[in-house]
Each structure stands twice: as C-alpha cells, then as structure tokens.
Amino acid sequence: MSAPSTAAAHRGLRRFRAPAPPPPERCELCGIELAGRHRHLVDTRNRGLACACPPCALLFEQAGAAGGQFRTVPDRFLSDPDHRLDDVVWDRLRIPVGVAFLLDNTTLGRAVALYPSPAGATESELEPSAWQAVHDATRLAGLLAPDVEALLLRRTEDRIECHLIPVDLAYELTGRLRMLWRGFDGGAEARAALADFFADVARRAREPHEEARRP
Ligand SMILES: [Zn+2]
Ligand SMILES: [Zn+2]
Structure with a gap:
C-alpha cells in the first residue's frame, strides 16, 4: 500500500527513470548465472527490475500473490x-x-x-x-x-x-x-x-x- 503523502509528492509529469536491468546476467536473488532470455521481478520498493532464474521466478510468483517487495513479471500477452x-x-x-x-x-x-x-x-x-x-x-x-x-x-x-x-x-x-x-x-x-x-x-x-x- 502506498502512502498518500508520497503519491502527492510525486504528482504530475516527470522524466521517467527507466529501471533497466543491469548487464551482468546473474540471478539477482540467488546469484546463479543466467543463460540468455530470462524472467524479471519487479522490486516494488525501489521501483526497479531484477533478473531472475526460473526457480526464483517461480518462488516469487507464488509469494508475490500474497504481496511483498518482489513480484514476478507474468509472461502473458x-x-x-x-x-x-x-x-x-x-x-x-x-x-x-x-x-x-x-x-x-x-x-x-x-x-x-x-x-x-x-x-x-x-x-x-x-x-x-x-x-x-x-x-x-x-x-x-x-x-x-x-x-x-x-x-x-x-x-x-x-x-x-x-x-x-x-x-x-x-x-x-x-x-x-x-x-x-x-x-x-x-x-x-x-x-x-x-x-x-x-x-x-x-x-x-x-x-x-x-x-x-x-x-
Ligand atoms: Zn535465482
Ligand atoms: Zn535481466
């Protein structure tokens, strides 16, 4: 849940700071090396993206449903x-x-x-x-x-x-x-x-x- 005061402070137009994932391709949760395309988690506290290995993505897919800092990005279109x-x-x-x-x-x-x-x-x-x-x-x-x-x-x-x-x-x-x-x-x-x-x-x-x- 967000604090209304924070929302008020951020109101309006601003330059978007892209939460680009960092280039070193490692799972940012367990440290394992990632091969090619991989999934990402949204870090809701820091408004960023984290690279994730399949087991970590799955773990936070389940945990994310209950709320929490890290939420796995679904892969549906x-x-x-x-x-x-x-x-x-x-x-x-x-x-x-x-x-x-x-x-x-x-x-x-x-x-x-x-x-x-x-x-x-x-x-x-x-x-x-x-x-x-x-x-x-x-x-x-x-x-x-x-x-x-x-x-x-x-x-x-x-x-x-x-x-x-x-x-x-x-x-x-x-x-x-x-x-x-x-x-x-x-x-x-x-x-x-x-x-x-x-x-x-x-x-x-x-x-x-x-x-x-x-x-
Ligand atoms: Zn991992
Ligand atoms: Zn990535």
Missing part, C-alpha cells in the same frame, strides 16, 4: 479487439504521442502513463476519471496485474490498438525508443522499432476469453 477506446478516451489520457503504456503503480497509488517524447521517456499520472474511462472501454484494464503488467496503446490514423503485456518488455521498449525517438512522431527508426515490437506482440497475444480466470 493479451489483446482486446473489441475494446471501445476512442479519440475521446485517448484525449483524456493527455498523451502527446501515438504510443503509450499504462500501468497501475501501487507505490504511487495511481495509474500512470509511460511514453516516449522529444524530451525523453516521460511518465505522467492519470486522472482517476481518465483511468476509469479506460476501464470502461476495455476488459484488459480489469485483468491488468498492478506493477508487473502494462496496457500498451497505440493510436494510428484509423484505429487504436490495445494489448496487455509484461512490464519488463514495456520498460525495454521505452529504453530502446529513448535512443531512437525524434520529434513528435518518433522518426523512421523509432517507427521501425515499434512496428517490430507490435508484430511480436500480435504474434504472441491471445484474447482474454482464452485466458483462465485469475484466482
């Missing part, structure tokens, strides 16, 4: 082709660019939007009514696990896409886009990175009814 997100809802989020991640951040006690911009990766707190509008428009918002999953929204000329993805991938893409982003539309390189990312998400995503209900 969901899409909602029937969402009712439209320009009215989008405008209420006050995101100046065409792509954003929405997270339910329990440390801040607020939902936040994370997006690339000409000024670097930016995080802004969402008005509760704007977050409610997202809830009303897509069932993915109700399925979103706080701190460890993100809603990925993209507005193109003719539609809005809405997916639910693991938060470590959201941070990873934000970090990559920070290096590439130019102007308000991102420029060619950022658009290419986004196209790759969305193709990968679309390939992995299922619809919510294919997903077993969480306990």
